[in-house]
Amino acid sequence: MTGFGARLTAAKLSRGPLCLGIDPHPELLRAWDLPTTVEGLAAFCDICVEAFAGFAVVKPQVAFFEAYGSAGFVVLEGTIAALRSAGVLVLADAKRGDIGTTMAAYATAWAGDSPLAADAVTASPYLGFGSLRPLLETAAAHDRGVFVVAASSNPEGATVQRATFDERTVAQLVVDQAAVVNRSANPNEPGYVGVVVGATVFQAPDVSALGGPVLVPGVGVQGGRPEALAGLGGAAPGQLLPAVAREVLRAGPNVVDLRAAGERMLDAVAYLSVL
């Protein structure tokens, strides 16, 4: 199997540089005339899987499944499996973070052998980037990827992410530590450790030396303009992976309309091609 960085690059080349979110928010379920139950959740995901099967990356937001307890996780497992068998790279947006053996258990869940394991997972570094090591190691061993949250678009994020340690912001430190891991991995292929930088973040960290992908959520209704992403944080065009959810999902529940909305968004970000 090939490392995640190379798999992501190949997927973007053949299917385009876009990550489509599956965010089954109760309001969206209602807008799609679905009940806000686990059956409604499953129906929502079935539609998304059918509409998104031709795209490069799909990102289920774990929280919207977790809200239904174990029954929601059954739906998530089925959704991940269906997307992966359609050749889609699945990025589980879980933002997990802990230390030691607890972090290792999360690694088993999302990057190891559990039925939740996806092609990549998001992680949260409040306990220090170094605390994520068990996840990074498990991901590397299974050719999966990890996207570590660096900077978010919400204003409250600044009190943590723009705090400074040894004259660098916390967000920059996260990027720099991820870069070290990517450099020490196979230098002949794109890194498997990415970061998350919100589309409308006030001051993006410098990602030019990251050597890995930058997931950019918040494109569309959340305020990020697709045409304004180029060069975010000094990124090379092919480094960015814009993510859109609500803006596309509100075109559903018709599969054809939903797919068309995804394709329109892909056209809008296609200039961020992998050159």
Added chain:
Amino acid sequence: MTGFGARLTAAKLSRGPLCLGIDPHPELLRAWDLPTTVEGLAAFCDICVEAFAGFAVVKPQVAFFEAYGSAGFVVLEGTIAALRSAGVLVLADAKRGDIGTTMAAYATAWAGDSPLAADAVTASPYLGFGSLRPLLETAAAHDRGVFVVAASSNPEGATVQRATFDERTVAQLVVDQAAVVNRSANPNEPGYVGVVVGATVFQAPDVSALGGPVLVPGVGVQGGRPEALAGLGGAAPGQLLPAVAREVLRAGPNVVDLRAAGERMLDAVAYLSVL
């Protein structure tokens, strides 16, 4: 129903100031002669429920259930329900954190109406303390509690938690923002927003004005000495809630031995009475 702060105080008065962790690590399952499968996980939890039914607070570590996917969450739901019906306060150690409607979905899961909802949940503030608002509001509406991670014992945590913003450390800011929420809630009862401060943290934030409980994990084999906890971060004795997992769990699988180990640890921290 009574607010979480008052419920916690009452539980500590009648059952003692100790939080027992359920950390079903694969190594512990093997030590208890249980298979490292979801059936082994369920058997492990059944033993813990029986042994810990008389204690004040029990903290299942969600990661060790999540490692088994949806089937693990079925076991977690059963464990939470069994503990609560035994009168134990259940603190789900989930360390969730996100923004906006995603945070609201985690709030539904752990502090709302889902089968996972416990008496309290831990949260991670990398996206800013303010991003946790939907969780705090849901918890308050349901008389549940939230413990926000402030400072952890692992050395890597310093690059985030000891970074500074407006001349305060990130860890101190978390405590101060939690204090604001507690002050603006019912001033006649103990606050429902607690913080997490590792037992062996290098420099604990000042929690004297928090007006809420301080969960102190890492007591026992992780290096925190029970007799050395008094005054951590300037806490009043009754403010601290020491948490122990491995040190007690390794006394299993015999229920009587396990309970006795919990009681020995309770004796060791009993001086941290609510007075």
